[in-house]
Amino acid sequence: MKQVRAEHDSAITLLGSIVNLTPEVLRDSAGQTPQDRVNFAMGRVNDYLDRVLHGRARFFPLPPFLAEMLRAQASWKVDEAGVRRAVERAQEIRADSLQATGQPRMNPAPGPAPIDTTPRRTLR
Numbered sequence: 001m002k003q004v005r006a007e008h009d010s011a012i013t014l015l016g017s018i019v020n021l022t023p024e025v026l027r028d029s030a031g032q033t034p035q036d037r038v039n040f041a042m043g044r045v046n047d048y049l050d051r052v053l054h055g056r057a058r059f060f061p062l063p064p065f066l067a068e069m070l071r072a073q074a075s076w077k078v079d080e081a082g083v084r085r086a087v088e089r090a091q092e093i094r095a096d097s098l099q100a101t102g103q104p105r106m107n108p109a110p111g112p113a114p115i116d117t118t119p120r121r122t123l124r
Contacts, residue, residue: 011063018060019048053089 016022021044030040051057062070070076 008063008065011066015060015062015066018057019044021045053093 021041026037026040030037048057052059
């Protein structure tokens with residue numbers, strides 16, 4: 001049980017330092033109301049994700065126990081505007097990386113997929 005607790009505490013501490021969000025920061029800097037603290041935390045998470053997308057930070061996946069708890073107990077939703085913004089940003093990053101490598105962009109061939117014309121042995 002001590003090892004499980006130590007791994008849990010270590011993961012939470014590491015995640016807090018990566019996102020730059022600790023209980024002390026929330027208490028001292030986030031405002032007085034619960035909504036102020038939620039908005040502050042969301043800003044920190046968005047900043048971290050932006051740093052990951054720009055290659056300035058390494059992606060750290062949520063520990064499974066935390067991901068499961070957040071899915072089950074936290075109120076969350078998929079925001080269309082956020083998904084659209086993420087897709088646009090990913091397209092910008094892809095275009096930038098293609099320009100940086102100097103490789104031509106490949107386009108799919110027109111028409112349907114080719115038909116497999118490999119001769120097959122049939123049983124009679």
